[in-house]
Amino acid sequence: MKALRFVGVGLPPVVEDVPVPVPGPGEVLVRIGGAGVCHSDLHVLDHGAQGAGSKPAFTLGHENAGWVAAWGSGVQGLREGDPVAVYGYWGCGHCRACQSSMENYCENADAVPQAGGGFGLDGGMAEYMLVPSPRLLVPLGTLDPREAAPLTDAALTPYHAIKRALPLLTPDANVVVIGVGGLGHMAVQLLRVMCGSRIVAVDLDDGRLEHARQLGADLVVNSRNGAQAAETIRTFCGPRRAALVLDFVGLQPTLDLAVQLVGRNSQLTVVGVGGGVLQLSQMTLPFGCSVSTPLWGSRAELLEVIALAQYGRIHVDAHYFSIEDGPRVLQDMRAGKVHGRSVLVP
Ligand code: NAD
Numbered sequence: 001m002k003a004l005r006f007v008g009v010g011l012p013p014v015v016e017d018v019p020v021p022v023p024g025p026g027e028v029l030v031r032i033g034g035a036g037v038c039h040s041d042l043h044v045l046d047h048g049a050q051g052a053g054s055k056p057a058f059t060l061g062h063e064n065a066g067w068v069a070a071w072g073s074g075v076q077g078l079r080e081g082d083p084v085a086v087y088g089y090w091g092c093g094h095c096r097a098c099q100s101s102m103e104n105y106c107e108n109a110d111a112v113p114q115a116g117g118g119f120g121l122d123g124g125m126a127e128y129m130l131v132p133s134p135r136l137l138v139p140l141g142t143l144d145p146r147e148a149a150p151l152t153d154a155a156l157t158p159y160h161a162i163k164r165a166l167p168l169l170t171p172d173a174n175v176v177v178i179g180v181g182g183l184g185h186m187a188v189q190l191l192r193v194m195c196g197s198r199i200v201a202v203d204l205d206d207g208r209l210e211h212a213r214q215l216g217a218d219l220v221v222n223s224r225n226g227a228q229a230a231e232t233i234r235t236f237c238g239p240r241r242a243a244l245v246l247d248f249v250g251l252q253p254t255l256d257l258a259v260q261l262v263g264r265n266s267q268l269t270v271v272g273v274g275g276g277v278l279q280l281s282q283m284t285l286p287f288g289c290s291v292s293t294p295l296w297g298s299r300a301e302l303l304e305v306i307a308l309a310q311y312g313r314i315h316v317d318a319h320y321f322s323i324e325d326g327p328r329v330l331q332d333m334r335a336g337k338v339h340g341r342s343v344l345v346p
C-alpha cells in the first residue's frame, strides 16, 4: 500500500510502498478514510518524534478515521466496516489518567513507547493503519470518516482547551483566538456552541480572518502590526480585557500579544508549539491569570466532539488530497497557503 513516511529529521516526507500490516493479538486494522494534515506534522518532520519507542522511519498522520477492517485474537465487539475515529494519543491504558479516558495525560508517558500513530509509530497517511487496542476507536455513527478525521485533533484539541476554561466564559466575557487555521477555525465554532462570550479572531491572513467572521467571530483583527492589534482588541474588550486567550501559534509575537490581552483572573492557554517563551513572574501577568499548556483531549471528549459534528453544530472546512499529494500539501502548509484542514484520502 502507499504511505507517506517520515524518513529522518529535516528530510522531506516520502511516498513509499509498504506492506499492509497484519493485526496481532489485541490489535485492530483500520482501513483509512481520511488523515488530516496538522501543523504538528511539520514539527515532527523538523524535530522527529520523541516517544521512547519511536521507529527510525514511520508513516505520518495522527488525525485519522476509517472503517474497521480486521482484528487480532482477543478483540471483541467490533464489526467489519464499522466507521471509527482513531483516538490519537496512545497512553499506557492502565494509569489513573488513562482509566478515566485522559490518555493525553498518561502518567507513564515517559516510560511507555506508544507515542501514537504518526508520532514515532505508523500513522494513518496510508491505506491501512494498525491500532494497538479497540479502546482507542471511537464510533462515528453517521459521520463520513473522510470528513470526521480532523475532528480527532483539529476539533478535539481546542474543545479540550475551551472546556477547561468554561467557568470563565460567561456571556459578558471576551475570548481571543490567535491563529484561525486548522485548529483555530474549529475553536471559533466550538466557542459559538459552548458559551455566549464574544469572540475575537486574530491571524496574519485576511482570508482566514474573513472565514472566522463567517463562522461567528465578533471581531477579526490582523496582527501584522502587533501594537495596533493589541490596542484594537483592548478597546473592543474594555477594561476586563479577555477572560481567555487561546494561542494556536505559540510564536514569540503571538505570546507577546496574548500577554497584553488577558485580564485579571483570566486564562492564557498556549496550544501552538511555535517555540516562543513566556516570561513568568508575579508581575508579568495580570493578577489571577493562569497559564495553561493543554495537550490534545480525552477519549470521552472525542465522543462529545463527534456528537457536535453529528448534530451539525460544527463543521470542518476540509479540502481533500491523495497520499501522493502529501509532500506538496505539507510544503503548502509551511508556506502558509493552506486554508481550513487538508485531508489525505487513500
Ligand atoms: P495551521 O497552519 O493550520 O494554522 C496556523 C494559523 O496561524 C494560520 O491561520 C496562520 O496564518 C496563523 N499564524 C501563523 N503565524 C501567525 C502569527 N505570527 N500571528 C497570527 N497568526 C499566525 O496550524 P494548526 O494545524 O491549526 O496547528 C496550530 C498549532 O497547534 C501548531 O503549532 C500545532 O503544532 C499545534 N498543535 C498543538 C496541539 C496540542 O495538543 N497542544 C495539537 C495539535 C496542534
Ligand code: ZN
Binding pocket: 091, 092, 093, 094, 095, 096, 097, 098, 099, 103, 105, 106, 107, 108, 109
Ligand atoms: Zn497511562
